[in-house]
Amino acid sequence: MTIKSYFFICFMLFFIFSCQETTKNKEETKENINKKELKPEDYQTSIENALSVPEKVDILRLGQKNLKSFPAELAKCKNLKSLYLGYNPEIDYEKAFDVIVQFENLEELQLTGNHLKKLPKKITALKKLKALWIDANNKLNWEEVFTILKDLPNLQEIFVGDNDIKKLPDNIADLPALEILNLERNELLTLPKSLEKSLKLQSINLSGNLNIKLIDLFQTLSQYKNLQVLQISENAMSILPEEIIALQNLEILWINNNRLKSLPNSLTKLPKLKNLYIFNNDLDSVYVENFKKQLPKTEVVSKGGMK
DSSP: OOHHHHHHHHHHHHHHHHHHHHHHHHHHHEEEEEEEEHHHHHHOOOOHHHSSGGGGSSSEEEEEEEOOOOOGGGGGOOOOOEEETOOTTTTHHHHHHHHHHTTTTTOOEOTTOOOSSSOOOOOOOOOOOOOOEESTTTTOOHHHHHHHHHTOTTEEEEESSSSSOOSGGGGGGGGGTOOEOOOOOOOOOOOGGHHHHHHHTEHHHHHHHOOOOOOHHHHTTTTTTTEEEEOSSSSOOOOOOOOGGGGOHHHEEESSOOOOSSSGGGGOTTOOOOEOOOOSSSSSSSHHHHHHHOTTTTEESSOOOOO
């Protein structure tokens, strides 16, 4: 081999190596740029994008994605605090919870409309969980559900609407941190007396429970010492009983979207009432304005909302 050939071969090898390194650097630069360009809405709604920046992901909005499974790779999202998985009924949630329980900082979990027949007991590993949506899962055994959930020390909000519930089991009162209870669009007649023990319970939504017995309800609720917010909208009420006076700690009352033609005078005797929502009823406008004058310290909302 001549000296000229030797230098030519060395030059070609150097050239090929340099091209490979340049291509590699360009690919790495492109990948880094793509990561920097991803906006929260990009990686919060896409599994692929989330896995490209797992350290940034604190919310995953995967509802109605027709998911067949929950990828194990998502366990890389160590900072996840909110996971929305509503309306993905084909996921095997017993298997999915093997991954979900690895989100040690998870505070919100939505499982709405997933045709659950059992709530996986593994959920009790999520000790920081504060809010849980299990609405529209009407095959669940609710006594069994609340037995499981009592082992979640920070669970403050629970959403169990749209479940055809006729009677709540007494052990719902065993949830130690319960503050907000959403029961809308069920078939409840009243609430269990056992909830008197839920001293942290502040807000109840009973909207859309068309069979609710209001007088019995108010008598029961009067024993919930810290109840501040009550929603009884869309209940086809034509009369709001005077017995609502029993709710002396009530601060916010929603009675909108009913059939009310008048309001009880007892509303003027609720000393802590701050907000009253009465829109979309059959109340005469002049009557409403006169009634407002009797509640000078209460914000009365008589217009707006959807019918």
